[in-house]
Amino acid sequence: SQTIHQWPATLVQPVGSPLSLECTVEGTSNPNLYWYRQAAGRGLQLLFYSVGIGQISSEVPQNLSASRPQDRQFILSSKKLLLSDSGFYLCAWRWGGGNGYTFGSGTRLTVV
Amino acid sequence: AQSVTQPDIHITVSEGASLELRCNYSYGATPYLFWYVQSPGQGLQLLLKYFSGDTLVQGIKGFEAEFKRSQSSFNLRKPSVHWSDAAEYFCAVDSNYQLIWGAGTKLIIKP
Numbered sequence: 001s002q003t004i005h006q007w008p009a010t011l012v013q014p015v016g017s018p019l020s021l022e023c024t025v026e027g028t029s030n031p032n033l034y035w036y037r038q039a040a041g042r043g044l045q046l047l048f049y050s051v052g053i054g055q056i057s058s059e060v061p062q063n064l065s066a067s068r069p070q071d072r073q074f075i076l077s078s079k080k081l082l083l084s085d086s087g088f089y090l091c092a093w094r095w096g097g098g099n100g101y102t103f104g105s106g107t108r109l110t111v112v
Numbered sequence: 113a114q115s116v117t118q119p120d121i122h123i124t125v126s127e128g129a130s131l132e133l134r135c136n137y138s139y140g141a142t143p144y145l146f147w148y149v150q151s152p153g154q155g156l157q158l159l160l161k162y163f164s165g166d167t168l169v170q171g172i173k174g175f176e177a178e179f180k181r182s183q184s185s186f187n188l189r190k191p192s193v194h195w196s197d198a199a200e201y202f203c204a205v206d207s208n209y210q211l212i213w214g215a216g217t218k219l220i221i222k223p
Binding site: 006034043044046049059088090092100101102103104105106108 | 146148153154155156157158161202206210211213214215216
């Protein structure tokens with residue numbers, strides 16, 4: 001069966017420090033992968049999506065970047081975190097044909 | 113442009129009462145529609161989806177939703193809520209390679 005793993009679950013980082021959040025998918029190949037951010041009390045904002053290895057589309061300009069070094073691995077990064085990067089980050093992969101998306105359990109990032 | 117509107121930011125219902133959460137969408141083609149639920153500090157779980165066929169779809173946890181093309185709506189219902197249903201609920205439409213999300217409705221259950 002297909003599963004999605006996201007870690008860490010929580011992270012507290014100082015301003016200016018780097019960031020690396022990892023997401024991996026099992027049980028499928030060539031998935032469409034997504035990074036979303038959810039700020040407190042707000043909906044989900046699509047940050048990046050990837051349809052294949054090395055293919056990254058960015059939805060909003062920001063302090064973050066994404067990479068897809070392997071078929072089932074999607075990484076969210078920053079060289080220097082800002083306070084405004086705090087939020088709840090969710091990785092997801094898309095089933096084919098409108099069958100929906102499966103989300104990871106999320107990472108709560110607090111930048112201090 | 114595609115959009116999803118959830119007009120209610122918060123809804124409070126008594127345990128055992130019926131529930132309806134509203135969702136309206138704007139989309140040019142036949143939409144793929146979803147409802148997700150998010151418990152505090154957790155990821156999102158798919159409740160149900162619609163992409164063709166019967167316009168009344170059944171989901172998990174006793175939820176159902178009805179697709180009404182004429183009203184561009186996909187409202188979520190449950191006949192009798194339980195305290196464990198307290199969470200935030202998101203409606204979404206699948207637009208090419210991404211989901212367009214509503215802002216969410218927070219469900220509060222009164223004992």
